[in-house]
Amino acid sequence: MDINEAVNWAEDSHHGVLITLRKDGRPQSSDIAYAVIDGKFCISATSSRAKTINLLRDNRAVLHITSPKTWSYVSFDGTTEVTETAKNPNDDVCQELARVFTVIQKKDHPDWDEFNEAMIKDKRLVIRFIPGNTVGMIN
Secondary structure, three states, X not given: OOHHXXXXXXXXXXXXXXXXXXXXXXXEEEEEEOEEEOOEEEEEEEOOOHHHHHHHHOOXXXXXEEEOOOOEEEEEEEEEEXXXXXXXXXXXXXXXXXXXXXXXXXXXXXXXXXXXXXXXXOOEEEEEEEEEEEEEEOO
């Protein structure tokens, strides 16, 4: 399957399952929302989540996306980048989290000050999944 075709197909979904590796090598899956930005799948997460902890130890992951309506799916394997947590409203992480929100919701947040405050309080960060290979079937 062509990776560009798969990424283009996945751009409209915004929901998938991210599979990371536990310390003992077993898979751990998380339902996630994502925004495709510059070819990377960007995910808002907190520093205490299992997926974040797993990815800080081993940056390999699988992102699986389905469309039950058309019996289509793509399964990407790739690597990730994990940002530091948001620390102040003007930092790069808060700005990236705002962009992720806007792409997923297809609208601006009604109160960006409140949004940034929540991102900092929750110790949010961005996981960027970079697809390397893909398999699947798009109908």
